[in-house]
Amino acid sequence: MLRITHLIKRYGNGEPVLKDLNLEVPDESLVSIIGASGAGKSTLLRCINRLVEPTSGSIELNGQELTTLKRDELRKSRRRIGMIFQGFNLVDRLTVMENVQCGRLGYIPYWRAALRRYPAEDIERAFHLMERVGIAKYANKRADELSGGERQRVGVVRALMQNPEILLADEPTASLDPVSSRQIMELLQNLADELKLPVLINIHNVAEAKEFTRRIVGMRFGRLIFDGKPSDLDDDAMDAVYSGTPSDEREDTGAAFTRAVTQ
Template sequence: MLRIQQLVKRYGHDEPVLKGLDLEVPDESVVSIIGASGAGKSTLLRCINRLVEPTSGSIELNGAELTRLHGNELRKARRRIGMIFQGFNLVDRLTVMENVQCGRLGYIPYWRAALRKYSTEDIDRAYTLMERVGIAHYANKRADELSGGERQRVGVVRALMQNPEILLADEPTASLDPVSSRQIMELLQTLAQELQLPVLINIHNVAEAREYTQRIVGMRFGRLIFDGKPEDLDQSAMDTVYSGTPAEDRQQAEQDTSKAVVS
């Protein structure tokens, strides 16, 4: 269970990016976060894993208060939070297996990682996970030789190698073609059920949010202004989330909604 209470993030003396935000994400649930650019979606995810330091508020993961941790305790907590990035964040010159093993960096000494001294247990688990997502045959292939969808699958396995208690996905399909996007969203949906993991996805594509997540949270100007089931996200709710935002954001949201209705 992820529980966020009164979360605030302010940069300098500017207006807060996050304004007293409250959110709970139970186990085995897939929750999407929608909203225009600048709504605070990415900042929220980065506050959860402490890539960005919250200004105030509480972030609790399975009983552990993350905002109070520092040093080694913070390092241990971060390894329980799997992160999937829009830009994949792979090391292109390394093989798929080597990139996947980067998910173990929070658990093994640096010298072992530098010398690529992976344990038999970690190698076996990597193969099992790669087989599960369909990339085991690429184990010895360089990351820069893969397609976008394949690279994102490597990112998913790398996150799972952490044995995470939650998965955070920051625009995981934004760099992918439509077919690969659907495959990645289906994969995240299935993994949440199989591994009993909560998954929190920051996403611009409203159609994908409707189809692949159990709950949609809408953000605007650092606040949560919608929280409900996909079928509850009607045109009125869409207007509330995207009203007053740049025309291109509103247009894209409307297109995504139309796609969802057609499908």
Template sequence: MLRITSLVKRYGDGAPVLQDLNLEVAGESIVSIIGASGAGKSTLLRCINRLVEPTSGCIELNGVELTSLKREGLRRSRRHIGMIFQGFNLVDRLTVMENVQCGRLGYIPYWRAALRRYPAEDIERAFHLMERVGIAHYANKRADELSGGERQRVGVVRALMQEPQILLADEPTASLDPVTSRQIMELLQSLADEFKLPVLINIHNVAEAKEFTRRIVGMRFGRLIFDGPPDALDADAMHRVYSGTPAEERGHVHPDILEATA
């Protein structure tokens, strides 16, 4: 269970990027976060794993209060928060296997990683997961020789190697073509079920959010504007998330919104 209470993030003297945000994500659920650019979606994910420090509020994962952790405690807890990035964040000169093993850096001594002397059980698990997502035959290939979809699958396996208690995905399909984008969303959907994982996905494609996730959270200016099942995300809710006003106040519904809410 991820529980976020009264979360605030402010940079300097500017307006808060996140404003008194409250959110709970239960186990075995897949939740998408939608909203216009600047709504605070990426900041929210980065606050959860402390890549960005919250200004105030509480973030709790399975009974552990993350916002109060320091150094070793934070390192141990980060091991259980898998992160999938829009830009893949792979080391291009390393092989697929070496990139995947980066997911074990929180578990093994530094010298093992530096010398590429990975434990046998980690190599076995990596092959199993790579086979699961269809990239086992690329184990010894350099990351910069892969397509975008293949690179993102490496990122997914790297996150799973952490033995995560939650997966965070920050625009995981934004750099991909439509066909590959759907494949990655289908993969995340199936992995959430298979590994009994809560998955929190920051996504711009509303149609994919409605098709592949079970709950949608809409953000605007750092606040939660919508929280419900895909079927409840109608044209009026879309207008409130993306324009801040109900549809009837605008007098029309944009065709793109009609298509996404169909």
């Protein structure tokens, strides 16, 4: 269970990016966060794993308060939070296997990682997960030789190698073509079911959010203004989330592709 209570994030003396935000994500949930650019979606995810420091409020993961953790405790807590990035965040010169093993850096001694002497059980699990997402054949290939969809699958496996208690995905499909985008969303949906893992996805593509996730949270100017099932996201709810927002911020090319092929 992720429980966020009265979360505020302010940069300097400016207007808060997150304003008294409250959110609960139970176990085995698949939740998408929608909203226009600048709504605070990425900031919210980065506050959860402390890549961004909250100004005030509480963030609890399975009963542990994350906002007060220091150094070693924070490092250990981050092992429990898998993160998938829009820009993949891979080391291009390393192989797929080596990038995947980066998910174990919080568990193994530094010398093992430096010498690339990974434990046998970690290698076995990596192959199992890579096989599951369809990239096992690329294990010895450099990351910069892969397509965007393949690179994001490496990012997914790297996050799963942490054995996380929650998975955060920050615009995981924004850098992908429409077909790869849908494949990644379907993969996250299936993994959430198979691993009984709560997944929180920040996404611009409303059509994919409605198709692949079971709960949608809408943000506007740092506040939660919608929280419900995809079927509840009607025109009025969309207007509340995106009022005054250009239509191209509501729907990216992946959504347009989805609409086109279903007409």
